[in-house]
Amino acid sequence: MDTRERDVRENNERKNNFEGAEKMAEARRRERSDVRTRKMNRLWMWLGVVILVFLLLVWIFGIGTFEDLMNVFNG
DSSP states (O other), rough: OOOHHHHHHHHHHHHHHHOOOOOOOOHHHHHHHHHHHHHHHHHHHHHHHHHHHHHHHHHHHHHHHOOOOOTTOOO
16 A cells, blocks of 8 residues: 555545544534423523532421521520
């Protein structure tokens, strides 16, 4: 195999890799531009925020600091 054949084969491989990368990038662009996907991502984000706030309140009540501030007594 001479260098010309090797160069042609390497160029074909690069071209195939580039086309595959273009297809993947286009699929990502389509997914990100989908309205339903953006709404679901926003929904999951707010659900995570609500869960984190709930966990923070449980932790604050659990250590008793917030109970002391609100004058809550157990007995």
